Amino acid sequence: MEVRVKNLTKQFGKTTAVNHIDVVFKDGKLTGLLGPSGCGKSTTLYMIAGLEGVTDGEIMFGDRDVTTLMPEKRNIGLVFQNYALYPHMTVRDNITFPLSNIKDPETGRPYSRAKRNAATDEIAKLVQIESLLDRKPGQLSGGQQQRVAIARALVKKPDVLLLDEPLSNLDARLRMEMRSEIRRIQQESKVTTIFVTHDQEEAMSITDEIVLMRQGVVQQVAGAHEMYMDPANSFVASFMGNPPISYVDVQVGGGSAVLENGLRLPCRSDYAGHAKMGIRPEAWALGGDLSVTLTDVEMRGQDQVVSFTLAGQPVRAILNAEEYVRPGQEVHLRLSEKRCYLFNPETGVRL
Ligand SMILES: Nc1ncnc2c1ncn2[C@@H]1O[C@H](COP(=O)(O)OP(=O)(O)OP(=O)(O)O)[C@@H](O)[C@H]1O
Numbered sequence: 001m002e003v004r005v006k007n008l009t010k011q012f013g014k015t016t017a018v019n020h021i022d023v024v025f026k027d028g029k030l031t032g033l034l035g036p037s038g039c040g041k042s043t044t045l046y047m048i049a050g051l052e053g054v055t056d057g058e059i060m061f062g063d064r065d066v067t068t069l070m071p072e073k074r075n076i077g078l079v080f081q082n083y084a085l086y087p088h089m090t091v092r093d094n095i096t097f098p099l100s101n102i103k104d105p106e107t108g109r110p111y112s113r114a115k116r117n118a119a120t121d122e123i124a125k126l127v128q129i130e131s132l133l134d135r136k137p138g139q140l141s142g143g144q145q146q147r148v149a150i151a152r153a154l155v156k157k158p159d160v161l162l163l164d165e166p167l168s169n170l171d172a173r174l175r176m177e178m179r180s181e182i183r184r185i186q187q188e189s190k191v192t193t194i195f196v197t198h199d200q201e202e203a204m205s206i207t208d209e210i211v212l213m214r215q216g217v218v219q220q221v222a223g224a225h226e227m228y229m230d231p232a233n234s235f236v237a238s239f240m241g242n243p244p245i246s247y248v249d250v251q252v253g254g255g256s257a258v259l260e261n262g263l264r265l266p267c268r269s270d271y272a273g274h275a276k277m278g279i280r281p282e283a284w285a286l287g288g289d290l291s292v293t294l295t296d297v298e299m300r301g302q303d304q305v306v307s308f309t310l311a312g313q314p315v316r317a318i319l320n321a322e323e324y325v326r327p328g329q330e331v332h333l334r335l336s337e338k339r340c341y342l343f344n345p346e347t348g349v350r351l
Helices: 041-049 091-100 113-126 142-154 172-189 200-206 224-229 234-239
Strands: 003-012 015-025 030-034 056-061 076-079 160-164 192-197 209-214 217-222 246-253 256-258 264-266 273-279 284-293 296-299 303-310 313-320 330-335 340-343
Touching (some): 015 041, 015 056, 015 217, 030 172, 030 200, 041 076, 091 113, 091 142, 113 142, 209 234, 217 224, 217 234, 234 273, 234 340, 284 303, 284 313
Antiparallel strands (some): 003 015, 209 217, 246 273, 256 264, 273 340, 284 330, 296 303, 303 313
């Protein structure tokens, strides 16, 4: 089911947590709600869930206006970072629990035991916890508990699945595993899913589309590839990618970008004038005619991240690790113009 928010706004006293946003969360897709701490992503999710009232705006699930509906009337599944399973109940009873609160739409009466069990078995198979159904949550690993929480959120076949930083309590290895599991479960169940995270890599790796927010305002809505390759502004360019993009002040014109010290970088653009030039770290390669002195080298195995300055401004580059380089060394680099972007120096808007 498509989720559409129009002019959605949340004010907490003087703080505008969410500032007049318009977003369409596509039917059957996994959308990441991404941004730094405090940008309003959880507040947006809570308003969609009905856990937080709206100050202004509308929330539509398909043709249904749910803006003022109680959470239990919205047919949503929710998963938070602390899974809040019932410790005294078995895994089976935890998963079945949401069905004990609602009526079977086919009969208009409470779900029969047989139907509850069948729904639980089906969802346990989907999230691969069939062998754990008789255990208590305390007898499960963190990843297994999170699978149970997802099963519990999906058992009543919600129209929308809402996940609030569901992986942040897991260790790094488990997080990677559960990332791909959430992707698989979402693709198999085809439930429209909104996934809150502050981790750009997590958002890029599993989502169909990313909504990137800053200070309550949506900066860009795009798939991971487009958002990385074609950022709308310098905030987006800086937020996506690790190591982050570097910036140098330039004067653009005649096929070049000229730095303050007179250094010329290739730059074909229709724009002429002062700009902030963003250079992705992978834009650089060894072997070229630009001479720089390395200030730092971080060996990562498959490649190495080096630092240097251009006209006094710090720049980071990812280089092939085959050639051994060290701090203090002078190296010759070339720049791929395709991975450079021009931004308005005041507003950060892409030129
Ligand atoms: N109940 C509240 N009362 C007052 N201010 C709040 C409340 N909840 C959130 N805020 C404020 O609203 C803004 C957005 O908060 P929100 O939790 O939505 O951000 P977030 O992007 O989810 O951040 P995080 O990743 O840290 O959870 C912040 O400035 C926060 O301090």
